[in-house]
Each structure stands twice: as C-alpha cells, then as structure tokens.
Amino acid sequence: MSAWPKKHLLSIEDLTADDIHRLLELTDHMVEINHRPIPKVPALRGKNVVSLFFEDSTRTRTSFDTAAKRLSADTMNFTVSASSVNKGESLRDTIETISSMGVDAFVVRHKSSGAPVAITKWTNASIVNAGDGWHQHPTQALLDCYTIRTRLNRRDSFEGLRIAIVGDIKHSRVARSDVQAFAALGAHITLVAPPTLLPPSVADWPVDVSHDLDALLPHLDVLYLLRVQRERMDDALLPSLEEYSALYGLTTARAARLAPHALIMHPGPMNRGVEMVVDPSELPGSAILDQVTNGVAVRMAVLFTLLGASGDLRSENVS
Amino acid sequence: MSAWPKKHLLSIEDLTADDIHRLLELTDHMVEINHRPIPKVPALRGKNVVSLFFEDSTRTRTSFDTAAKRLSADTMNFTVSASSVNKGESLRDTIETISSMGVDAFVVRHKSSGAPVAITKWTNASIVNAGDGWHQHPTQALLDCYTIRTRLNRRDSFEGLRIAIVGDIKHSRVARSDVQAFAALGAHITLVAPPTLLPPSVADWPVDVSHDLDALLPHLDVLYLLRVQRERMDDALLPSLEEYSALYGLTTARAARLAPHALIMHPGPMNRGVEMVVDPSELPGSAILDQVTNGVAVRMAVLFTLLGASGDLRSENVS
C-alpha cells in the first residue's frame, strides 16, 4: 500500500511502483484528451496553478503551463527577477503572501535541494517539485517512464529492460529521479560517467557502473544521455568538451552499434556536438520529442491527481 | 451624496465615507465568491484588464490579476522593460496605442505622483491607480479598511478606534491613502515617525503626531507598520536601520504591550529585523496575511464597480 498522500509531488522516493503505474495509466487518458480536436477539459476550472521558478526553464515551465491550461486551471508565472524576493523579502514571506491570494498548487523550481519540501510548511497549497538542485525532478522521471512504457510496449513492468544513463550523474537531479523510478519498475540500470562525475553515494544506488560505453551499446534497450553542463569544466571535473564527446558523445558510429529497437533519450536542452554529436532527428530510435510531448500529459496527470480528485475529465462542453 | 462617477479609482480623496462603505459591502460578496469550490463568476467576461507597471510589484500586480481572472476578464501585463517606452515612445503614445487595441481598464503603477490622472486624458478606459509615487494607493487603503472592519467587527464605523501608523510617512503613498480612508470612517489616527520622515504638510492632516511609540502601544486598536526603504539611509534621513529598529521596530517586548484585541498590520513586503523584529506569524493579532487575502476581494469589488455595473455575480455556470 502506498503512503503517498497525493497532496504534493516532491520526490520519486515518495512513490511506490504502484503509485507510478497509476499515474502512467492516468497519463494514457490525458494523451487521449490531447488528441481531441479541442484538447481541453474543465477538470480544474477555478483552480489557480502558480509556477514559481527561481531558475529559468522555458521548457519545464511551458510544459506545466500547457498542462494546467488543458485542464482549464488559471495559471500565473513568477520568476525570481520579477518578484519581491529582489527587495529582500524572504522565501517564506513570498510564499505566504502569494499563497494568501488563493493558490491551489505551486510548481517550484529552485537551485537549492529541499526548497520544495521547505515550502510545504508555509502554505496549504499543493507543491509540485519541478527540479530542486541536484536532488529531484520527479515529473521528468515520470515522463521518461511513460515514454519507455509506450515506445517499448512495457505497460506492466520494466523487468529485464537494460537502461544506461550517461553523463554527469553527480550533479543531475534527472539521474537521481530516473534511477529511482526505473529501478522501482524493475529495470536494470548502468551508469556511465567519468569518475569525477559520479557521486560518492553511488555504491548504495540500485545500479551498475561502467566507464566503457562502447561495450555496453549493443546490449541496451534505452540509452539515456544527460546534458553536459559547461560549468563543470571550469570546476576541473571535465578535461574538455572534446574529450568528453570522444568518450561519451553519441556519434553516428555509436548509434549504429545500438540494437534496432533501442531508444535514445535526453532531457533537453541538448548540447549538439558534445553529448549529442549525431542529429537525433535522423535516428528512428530517438524518443526525445516524444519525451517533450509526453511531458505535458504526465503533468496533466500529476496536477489532476493532486488537485482534481473530484473533477471531471469528460469532453469539454463549457469552457 | 457622492460625486464619484465610478469610472476611475484614482485617490481615496474622491470617495465619501458612503462610497467606501459600499465598496466594502460589495467586497463581502466577493469574499463569498472566493470561498466557493469554483471561485469564478462571469461578471467581466470579454473585458480586457491591462496592468501597466512602471515600477515592479509582484504582490500588487498578482493581486489585481487574480481579481480580474476571478471575474472572468482577460488580462495582460506590461512592465516598463518590455514596452516600447524603451524605444523613446512617450507615455501618451503608449497609452493611446494600447488603448486602441481595446482596453476596458488600465491598472497603473508609476513612480510619478499624478501619472494615473494624466493617463485618464489619453484613453476611454477606466484607470485604477495601483500606486503613484508618494501620492496614493487607494486599493491598499480599501483592503486595510476591510481588514479592520472584519477583524474588529466594525461594519458601520471606525468611531473610537485608535490607529497608529508607524514609519516613513513622508515618502509613503500607503500612509496618505490610509489616513484619508481611516479618517473618513471616523478613526482616531496617530502618526509615529522620526521628524525627518514626516511631511511638512502633516499639520493639516486629520492626525496626531507622536515620537513615543512605547507610550502609545497599550491604547491602540491597530498598529500599522510601514516598510522602511533602505534608500532613505543613503539620503541621510535615517541614522541606521539598527537605530530605527530600536525606536520603532516591533519587538516581542513591544508586541506584549499591545491590547489582546489589537491588530498588527503591514502593507508588505516586510523588512524582517528592521520594522518587523518579531515573527508576526506567532502573534494572534497579526492581520498581515488577511490583508493580502482581502486585497484580492477588494480589487474584485473595485473592478466590478468600474466595469461591471450590468454584469452578473451569480455562480459561474458558463466558463
């Protein structure tokens, strides 16, 4: 039995495999809505969904915004630079103030791990973690699961699937969230990274570690590439982008070594010429734009689960 | 009889006590709407409410935006940095241009006193003053009145209420607006400030002046703290934030001297450790978050009064 109270979505760790499966099944329904001529339902009419981004991300903010609008919620966007935080107001005061205007959910991105959890103490609204530091990005993990589930037709389990996650594991909330979600669904996960970009705690993770991507490639069902942060070179954790690309970048030659059914995934935005040397639009295994499309549907499922339990998913006949 | 034509809301000076009472009674109705499961009515459907902010204020802009959306108006936001004003276009040309696209109300914040009045000459739209220089912030005064009225159960009059306003009176549009509104409703007002932060005109205001906050505290019904602008120290109007805080800041000791029923109010954002030394969330008399919540309802009442005389406040049954 799940102990997840369906009030917040803070971390994949809070979800059981069953919780994940239920969210993915609800996502199927949202995908069906998104294929209608008028992809809109009144489920969250009158609900106020506020995105509060202390780090810029057009991609994630827009995806949540689109998801909320398709459920007929009202939406508002805050970014740090436009907020009173600039005037020295504390995060707590900002949250309490906006919350007092009547907010049903905050979608929060923050550079500090744990900020979304802290925020739950200062508001009655639901909190969706849209990325906090190196910690978690749970909707990314859910959309990745949904993409694998539909593209590889694995509705019941990921048992037996071999997934490699390649790149800067240490600083990646996507890697942490994906490892937990993929493992919960039963996949076998291998992390591939230079030793400087692996976290000390990796020994306790449910994964294998490899430094030899080329040997792995023919055996993979999913090759998941992480974005290389150029800042890591300034930190002397990477010798050069060229060397990274030579060892871990997806070239035409490496793509040719993948099994025909294998998926290529990336959370975006891609560094073309670094981790992504080949043009993925020329690879039939690329699921990268599917990830983006599925992101809207997964976020609809999450918002509906947190806010709309009693709501209505019938075809729109009012707004 | 009121001469207020209900076209614009520019200054509390334009309103009689009766006008204020009517707006506060309409606010009661808006509060009821805000407590519905779907807090939305079609009253201003098809109306276009444009916020035009030449000074940043997330708080006020969001409050108006939420108010407009709950009445089903369309909303658009302009801030200086994103507008053609940067290209050297005059304020008048900007107003005339946006107005020509079809605007029903402009919500205006500007650093110059009188800008909202000037704008009324260049458009047929209604103008709501959302703060102009040191001059006026009428919806702040109305939400402050509404908060006192409901928290202290003073529906008919503020006769006999003792209110102290503490801080930088000279540069405060909130103080000017509140003094006029509180006095119109019959309250007894005392201003507490260092002499450098009192305006020369204060002798003509309907107030007493004191420099001794501690002596006043036990006799107050409302303690209203203003935000200290750190810039004032650069102007040599304040010796230091520490000294200000020692003389006028709300400490635990000072809070303990207030009567049990007394309210603590602040227009936000608070400078914690300066005018607000105590954590107000630990004081039962704090009405600060009520002010924020009431702000949305008061602004709904104002927008409905200006734009929706013939509109419909029934429960939402369409959008």
Next chain:
Amino acid sequence: MSAWPKKHLLSIEDLTADDIHRLLELTDHMVEINHRPIPKVPALRGKNVVSLFFEDSTRTRTSFDTAAKRLSADTMNFTVSASSVNKGESLRDTIETISSMGVDAFVVRHKSSGAPVAITKWTNASIVNAGDGWHQHPTQALLDCYTIRTRLNRRDSFEGLRIAIVGDIKHSRVARSDVQAFAALGAHITLVAPPTLLPPSVADWPVDVSHDLDALLPHLDVLYLLRVQRERMDDALLPSLEEYSALYGLTTARAARLAPHALIMHPGPMNRGVEMVVDPSELPGSAILDQVTNGVAVRMAVLFTLLGASGDLRSENVS
C-alpha cells in the same frame, strides 16, 4: 487562382489581390465582433497560439495576443531572454521542443530575414511572420490596406489612389510589405527618401521615387511616414535628425498642404519631433490609431483563416 495554401502567412508576395480582398472582407466581420458587448467568439477554442519574439515589440505582440484571445485561443509568450536559446540551444531545437508540446500557430518576430520560412521546416504548426529583419511584416501591410479601404471607402480597389511612403525604405520591412500590398490592389506608389535610405533594388519595384516631399503633398491620398531608426545616424546614413526632420518630417505647414481627405499613417512607435513634428491627434486625417485598432481585427482574420476554417464565429455562448 491563388496558390496560397492558407497554412502560413509568411509574405505578402504569397498572396494574390483576391487573397488580400478575402482577408479584408473577413476583417469586416472581426470588426463587428469587436464592437459587441462581449467581444469574444469560441472559434479557436483549444488552439494554442505561441508568440515567439526574438526582437521585443510590445505593440505587435499585444495585438496578436488580443486577437487570439478574442477567438478564445490559448496564448503563450516567449521572448529570447526567457528562453533556453540562452543556454546555447539551437533555434531548431527550441522550435521542435515547443512544437512537441502541442502548438497550433507560432507568431514569429526575428531580426533575420527568412527566419519564419526556416521555422516552417521544423514544425507542423502554422507560422505567422510578425516581422523578419528588413524582409516582411505582412499583417502590418494588411492592416494598412484595411485602414485605407475603410477610411477612404475603397472596398473594391485602390485604382487611382496616390500613396507616398516616406523615410528609411531601405531597412524597412513595413515599406517592402506595403509596396507589394498597395500595388497588388492597384495604388500608385511614390517612395520619398534620401538616396542613402533607398535600397539598390528599388528600380525593380512598382513605384516612383521622389526626393521632393513638398511638391508631392497636395496630390496625395495617403501620406505614410516610416519610423526613423536613430541607429542609422551612427551608420552615417543620416546627417542628423534635425536635417531629416527639416526635409521629411511632418510639420504643421506640410500637413496644411495635404488634401482635406488625405490620410496620415505611421506604423508606430512614432519619433515625435523627428518624422512626426506635428501632433497627429490634432489632424483629422490621422489614421494612426485606426491602424492599431484594425491591427487586432486583421490578425483575428489571419489566425481564423490559418487555424479555424471549420470554426465558429457566432456570438459567444459558451466561454
């Protein structure tokens, strides 16, 4: 017969005179909608219109946004500074990503001529060119045509109309678009500019060229003034704003030489004291605010033509 597939609006060159007339007739209907008490129809309900502005323009962005909302579309705004383009993502990746979230139309402004055409290759959404470099601004030309058509009562043709376009022709997408549209409808066009601000290709345009504005004025039906870009002086293409103003600016004396029925037009924002010395609000012939008002209706007609062929223009009875 028109070959225009009504999927994108990229350039006036793609339209026949008949295409233009049909769009202007549809605009008549949109003007009627805009005069209703609730100026909103459900025609594009559930459609997602995304404005993607790589150059700032409050005026044009707001006009499209208002147009989309009046047709009940959902709208989202991107500007360069808020987008992942800052993280080094390519334009193509940005388009493919946003498009994958479910976009029906992109309204694109870009400093590079041809960017909107390039974008058509990366998305299935409709593209509306909202200004690309010196190349095209087709909705400006359509709203200019609509303004002339209604103000001068020329519903069937511009045959015999004499129109002068004055200013920086060389760097003006407005001039290029207007010349094509006015010529398609049969007008006689004279360009008036210093030689440094005429393009080399002008010999091939369907226009006369003059350097003597004063001689032309009494014979004009329309005087169309372009915005002077102050940057041109830095490029040494203009001696000084004063000299430009003396030769080409609209002064009271020049306005007095126009025929009583002649229109004065400008795409905005105006440089008062440079190309616009007189206050146009004092000239009955000024059609400048009509242009702005008509811009919303023309853009409604364009969005409806591209996205709403099967939509519904009846009076709003749902949202």
